[in-house]
Amino acid sequence: MTAKRSELLMPAGNLRKLKMAVLYGADAVYLGTPDMSLRTRSEFTLEEVMEGVRFCHEHGRRAYLTLNLFSHNKDIAKLDEYIRTVQKVRPDGLIVADPGIFQYVRDHAPELSLHISTQSNICSWLSVRFWRDQGADLCVLAREVSFAELREIREKCPDIKLEAFVHGAMCMTYSGRCLLSNFMAERGANQGNCANSCRWNYKLHLALKDGTVEELNITDENRDLFEFLLEEGCRPGELMPIEEDARGSYILNSKDLCLMPRLDEYLAIGIDSLKVEGRGKSEYYAAIVARAYRMAIDD
Incomplete structure (x- = not known):
């Protein structure tokens, strides 16, 4: 004490x-x-x-x-x-x-x-x-x-x-200044109506950037060939791209x-x-x- x-x-x-x-x-x-x-x-x-x-x-x-x-x-x-x-x-x-x-x-x-x-x-x-x-x-x-x-x-x-x-x-952003809820559910987190979109269930989808479909084997050498897509649990078939910088991607909550x-x-x-x-x-x-x-x- x-x-x-x-x-x-x-x-x-x-x-x-x-x-x-x-x-x-x-x-x-x-x-x-x-x-x-x-x-x-x-x-x-x-x-x-x-x-x-x-x-x-x-x-x-x-x-x-x-x-x-x-x-x-x-x-x-x-x-x-x-x-x-x-x-x-x-x-x-x-x-x-x-x-x-x-x-x-x-x-x-x-x-x-x-x-x-x-x-x-x-x-x-x-x-x-x-x-x-x-x-x-x-x-x-x-x-x-x-x-x-x-x-x-x-x-x-x-x-x-x-x-x-x-x-x-x-929160995935600076102390609640988040726009993910606005984007995903049209509910403003900064107005007290956060949908907690960062806590929903997501699947990760991968595809070749040239549009071809084949069995995927990602390595450090070929990872730049791929794009990463999220599918939210209640929106099957609606794929959203994930973009990241050198420090990674921050779409999901910590x-x-x-x-x-x-x-x-x-x-x-x-x-x-x-x-x-x-x-x-x-x-x-x-x-x-x-x-x-x-x-x-x-x-």
Whole structure:
């Protein structure tokens, strides 16, 4: 343990998941409503949001609301009503990503504690200092930040809270700025409607670039003769080319994040909040992951 106790922050996709997370060890949860959160599949009603925040406070825990969409003009008209709702709910913080929304909330509800979402792609101490100077209370660092970078950011930014992901899905792009879902399903990932296209079932097809068909035997010497095609499980016969550069191809998602083996290092440098991804996961997931990390942090 360190002198500075790190917070275990768990996802809450609905009221039951929120209660599971709290009862199984979360110090805090993050939740949202469909209109203004990056999870349009959120199962919270306003009454349940208020009950959830109240439940957290009754158990000595914290609750953060999400306002982390990238706003279009049509979203701005909803902001005043949303801010009034947030003021009524009285969460412990509001998670935002859009600079315009950040400033709007600062101007209209200066009493709210503002956290900068991972969607803002904060990868350096310079970005952290920028948001600190704008009045942010906490920065959620991008998953792309290495541990060495994280340690340097902590050293150079001791006067603002830092949050880092320790468990959950890794997006194939910089912290969720993905267009694969738009291309495959016409569902905008950056508007909270990601179809998780990177997790679908695919088959790999190969063909000679000259169009001939024969038994394929790929070697380092002849691989440039071939093109690689993906077939998605629900679209038989629709072949999509895969292109790659010298570093490879990135169409599919990476292995899920699990920093349990390195948790002591994160605790040692004083990361304020350890975040678990997964508002769309099950109640069992919320409970078992919260319990596992609670035991690891307290050990």
